Amino acid sequence: MAQKKSKPKQTKKATHYPVVRGSFLGSTSENQTVRVLDTPRALSVVNRRLYRYARVYPVSISMTPGAGQTVEVFALRDDWAVHKGLKRAYEEYVKNTSDERENLGKTNIARWEDFRCDNGLAGSVNTLLPTLQDPTMSGPTILSEGEFTLSNVVDSTDTRRTFTWGTPSGAEYGILQEYDKVGNATSEPDSFTADAPYGGIDSEVREKTHDDLQTDGNLPPYDKGGVNAGTPWVKVATLGAGPAGEQRLSTGFFNAPCGLVVLVGNNANWNSNAMMFEVQKGQYKGVGGMSLLE
DSSP states (O other): OOOOOOOOOOOOOOOOOOOOOEEEEEOSOOOOSEEEEEHHHHHHHHHTSOOOSSEEEEEEEEEOTTOOOOEEEEEEOOSHHHHHHHHHHHHHHHHHTHHHHHHHOGGGSOTTOOOOOBOOOOSOOEEEEEEEOOTTSSSOEEOOOSOOOOOEEEOTTSOEEEEESSOOOTTEEEHHHHHHTTOOOOOSSSSOOSSOTTTTTOTTOOHHHHHHHHHTTSSOSSOTTOOOTTOOEEEEEEEEEOTTSOEEOBOOOEEEETTEEEEEESSTTOOGGGEEEEEOEEEETTEOOEESOO
16 A cells, blocks of 8 residues: 655744834934933834834833933833723723713724823923934934824813823823822721630630731731822933943833833933834734733
8 A cells, every 4th residue: 555645844934023123212302301202102103003002111222332421211110000000090081981982983983092191200301202214314314203192081070181190280180199099008907806715714825926916917018008109210220331431331121111211311412312222022013012901
């Protein structure tokens, strides 16, 4: 009986996902000490597709050697309060707009609608934007187009209000301030039994130990009455040359909730073009980006 010829194994072709995961940065105004990178905005304009705001993006910030400047890098805290606070804000936004959504129907709602919040930074802050580079150009082309409107709700007084990571004004809801109202812990147990049952009969039941077991650990190992709402940022690194000539030129990848990264230079005229951002490769449209709303 003739043997069947085995088919040669087919090797899977390597796939390439076309995505620009980073670029050198630029700013339309190089005159502010504090500047902010909105990573989903930067990814959207350079790739010509929507990258959503409510995700945690693994970002790296780098500086070219010899830039002659020092830049501090900050990001939103990647903690429970930031994650749950944003999710609660989004749920309130959806609930507040539910009747209007039903009346409009899905086909009439803006195609690129995205839940976006204000960064809450006080004072004048410049936005850092991605750039395109070309050997024949005298300088970089800054990509500044696109619509990135803050999401808003209408409250019971018919006032339109947005959401912010900072201290809210009368036209804003503070994301962490509102979460603070529901995120506080209480002592457990909140009342104590003074006497152990039959404590005088059983010599093994000690009143002092009985009290200790109720009071030692009944309070949480953190501030039970707050979520540090006034300080949503953490410092990631300082880039540049140190006093002894040492240099740090990259942060490495770090988690940036909502992709918000704040860069603070050593003076108002530091050079944005000496800085580069990059997002780690991943499964969300070619980059890493875990949803904050799931």
